[in-house]
Amino acid sequence: MSVKYSSITKKIWMSLMGLFLMVFLVVHLSINLLLLVDPSRELYNTAAHFMGTNPFIQTFQWVLFLGFTIHIILGFVLQIQNWIARPKGYKIKAKSEESFFSKYMIHTGIIILIFLGIHFVNFFFRVKIFHTVPDYILNGVNTGMEDMGIVVVKLFQSPSYVIGYVIALIILGFHLDHGFQSAWQSIGVNNSKYTPFIKGFGHLYAIFIPLGYIAIPLVIYLTT
Ligand code: HEM
Numbered sequence: 001m002s003v004k005y006s007s008i009t010k011k012i013w014m015s016l017m018g019l020f021l022m023v024f025l026v027v028h029l030s031i032n033l034l035l036l037v038d039p040s041r042e043l044y045n046t047a048a049h050f051m052g053t054n055p056f057i058q059t060f061q062w063v064l065f066l067g068f069t070i071h072i073i074l075g076f077v078l079q080i081q082n083w084i085a086r087p088k089g090y091k092i093k094a095k096s097e098e099s100f101f102s103k104y105m106i107h108t109g110i111i112i113l114i115f116l117g118i119h120f121v122n123f124f125f126r127v128k129i130f131h132t133v134p135d136y137i138l139n140g141v142n143t144g145m146e147d148m149g150i151v152v153v154k155l156f157q158s159p160s161y162v163i164g165y166v167i168a169l170i171i172l173g174f175h176l177d178h179g180f181q182s183a184w185q186s187i188g189v190n191n192s193k194y195t196p197f198i199k200g201f202g203h204l205y206a207i208f209i210p211l212g213y214i215a216i217p218l219v220i221y222l223t224t
Pocket residue numbers: 011012014015017018019021022025071072075076078079093096105106108109110112113175176178179180182183186
């Protein structure tokens with residue numbers, strides 16, 4: 001009984017962190033889209049500068065990091081528990097077999113984790129550790145901000161990077177397609193009134209958020 005209870009507690013934490021990460025993905029996408037709205041990169045660099053220097057956001061970054069860590073660790077723990085339980089015919093999350101993508105959450109999760117590692121080296125580490133981001137010069141004047149936009153544009157001019165990015169985002173979409181509805185089930189919202197809406201919204205989210213991310217490298221690659 002205690003094993004079952006702790007699995008449910010883990011599932012609830014996992015889903016709360018997953019939903020939190022899904023909100024973060026929307027904020028992150030909104031900032032990324034500034035690169036398409038303003039090709040001079042001024043808007044994007046200003047937003048990136050704000051995110052990188054504002055004390056509230058800087059503190060919040062640790063909450064985000066914690067959210068990822070909890071989600072990832074619990075994902076592995078639940079999956080391992082499930083694998084151990086499976087030969088005995090006891091499944092911790094039989095409901096997750098409802099959808100195709102549910103069977104591959106750990107696999108899609110591991111691919112997202114690899115992508116996150118590459119993402120961190122390319123962006124976060126470059127700014128915070130390696131300090132290899134050039135200054136942003138606007139109309140011949142050094143703005144005092146880093147030109148994160150040019151780092152992104154240069155990466156998105158590489159076909160192999162663009163292909164890898166697009167594949168990773170499609171896989172993220174698979175993870176989110178099951179993840180959104182599963183998270184609501186895990187926190188106990190599972191009824192005929194709300195579940196159809198949650199499923200429909202989840203499908204739309206899992207299609208349009210990754211598509212928004214994918215549009216950015218494609219447009220940059222094709223136009224710069
Ligand atoms: C932006 C990144 C991510 C988002 C937004 C996200 C979101 C979600 C959501 C909402 C769920 C459903 C939670 C539930 O059913 O209780 C989920 C499940 C899961 N996630 Fe993630 N996730 C992300 C990254 C990762 C990563 C990096 C891993 C690493 C392995 C991972 C592993 C899993 C696993 C294994 C499950 C299934 C858990 C279960 O059904 O018991 N996720 N994810």
